[in-house]
Amino acid sequence: MSTRRYTLPVDQTKWEVPSGNVTVFNWEYDESRDQLLTLYEKGKEKQWNAQTRLDWSIEVDPRSPANGPDYAIPIFGSDMWERMTEEERADVRHHIVAWMNSQFLHGEQGALICASKVVQTVPDLDSKFYAATQVMDEARHVEMYGRYVQEKLELAYPINPDLKALLNQVIADERWDMTYLGMQVIIEGLALAAFALIRDFSEEPLSKAINTYVMQDEARHVAFGRLALRDYYPQLTQAERDEREEFVVEACYLMRNRFMAQEVWERLGLDVERCMRYVEEAEMTREFRTMLFSRIVPTVKDIGLWGPQVQKAYRDLGVLQYQDVDPDQLQAQDEALARSLDTSRGMSPEAEASARLAGVDPGRALEVEETIRLGDEEEDEPA
Numbered sequence: 060m061s062t063r064r065y066t067l068p069v070d071q072t073k074w075e076v077p078s079g080n081v082t083v084f085n086w087e088y089d090e091s092r093d094q095l096l097t098l099y100e101k102g103k104e105k106q107w108n109a110q111t112r113l114d115w116s117i118e119v120d121p122r123s124p125a126n127g128p129d130y131a132i133p134i135f136g137s138d139m140w141e142r143m144t145e146e147e148r149a150d151v152r153h154h155i156v157a158w159m160n161s162q163f164l165h166g167e168q169g170a171l172i173c174a175s176k177v178v179q180t181v182p183d184l185d186s187k188f189y190a191a192t193q194v195m196d197e198a199r200h201v202e203m204y205g206r207y208v209q210e211k212l213e214l215a216y217p218i219n220p221d222l223k224a225l226l227n228q229v230i231a232d233e234r235w236d237m238t239y240l241g242m243q244v245i246i247e248g249l250a251l252a253a254f255a256l257i258r259d260f261s262e263e264p265l266s267k268a269i270n271t272y273v274m275q276d277e278a279r280h281v282a283f284g285r286l287a288l289r290d291y292y293p294q295l296t297q298a299e300r301d302e303r304e305e306f307v308v309e310a311c312y313l314m315r316n317r318f319m320a321q322e323v324w325e326r327l328g329l330d331v332e333r334c335m336r337y338v339e340e341a342e343m344t345r346e347f348r349t350m351l352f353s354r355i356v357p358t359v360k361d362i363g364l365w366g367p368q369v370q371k372a373y374r375d376l377g378v379l380q381y382q383d384v385d386p387d388q389l390q391a392q393d394e395a396l397a398r399s400l401d402t403s404r405g406m407s408p409e410a411e412a413s414a415r416l417a418g419v420d421p422g423r424a425l426e427v428e429e430t431i432r433l434g435d436e437e438e439d440e441p442a
């Protein structure tokens with residue numbers, strides 16, 4: 060994306076992060092775990108093309124409340140919001156939706172880099188296989204959010220400094236499990252909760268579809284993280300596990316306290332301090348922040364990082380109740396919602412895949428099918 064789309068100056072267009080990776084080859088080609096191979100198979104079968112599965116002809120009005128309900132805007136209800144004209148509110152909507160999708164976009168690039176790093180550094184071949192499918196998934200996610208921001212929103216924000224700091228820490232760490240824990244469990248766990256908000260509450264059909272399909276892919280990524288880390292963490296010493304838990308706690312507090320769209324208030328020339336104070340105290344923010352953890356908490360528990368310091372932090376953050384959420388059920392639901400979106404568009408994923416394999420645009424194939432059906436009906440009618 061050309062940097063002219065950015066609403067704030069981007070201090071560097073190429074960000075270089077030194078990291079001391081150790082690349083691991085593995086010559087044992089027959090030492091595979093069934094569950095990971097099944098996931099790898101699924102990863103291959105569920106590949107799709109973002110250019111054809113989505114309807115990019117949909118027109119998006121980035122200033123419309125259809126993109127997300129106004130009550131989800133952090134300063135909604137404040138006297139600053141109340142005093143704004145409709146034009147000014149439309150500006151806020153545009154900047155918020157651009158800020159959020161830009162963070163998704165930069166985060167997805169982080170996921171792309173991290174998945175490829177896992178291919179290099181994870182010692183088991185079955186994990187390398189699976190992670191290779193994830194690299195492709197993440198590239199598709201970057202492609203989609205990039206196109207959405209560029210073509211539909213026409214406004215972008217640079218990466219949020221706190222997200223950047225966390226990304227830096229995760230990428231600079233040479234241990235493969237830290238890449239996975241930081242990226243897949245924490246950053247993408249937060250992102251998943253935000254994607255779900257758009258999927259479930261936005262009325263903008265393109266963004267809804269993008270997030271529904273991304274969540275279908277992410278369901279596999281989370282499953283991989285759980286399988287790989289659940290096997291790995293019991294093999295570590297208590298001190299090593301403690302170190303991971305400490306990282307989880309710090310990263311969760313950082314994301315909760317800092318990741319709050321401050322750049323938007325600055326850019327719009329609002330009183331930043333007042334905005335931040337309002338956001339800090341608003342009931343909506345509390346609910347939103349709590350909800351952001353709905354995906355992280357059950358995963359952290361499942362992979363066995365459930366010592367006293369993690370539990371204490373989650374109690375303090377008011378998110379301990381998510382420990383009872385069943386991650387398998389959540390994933391099954393994410394996958395089912397994506398399938399039903401395909402079906403509601405009139406084409407089963409299988410039919411769509413075979414249309415694509417035959418080199419036919421699925422939208423066009425659907426039209427053809429419909430024309431044939433209408434033709435048949437006409438023929439059936441008595442003359």
Ligand SMILES: [Fe+2]
Pocket residue numbers: 167170196197200277
């Ligand atoms: Fe992703």
Ligand SMILES: [Fe+2]
Pocket residue numbers: 170197247276277280
């Ligand atoms: Fe992912």
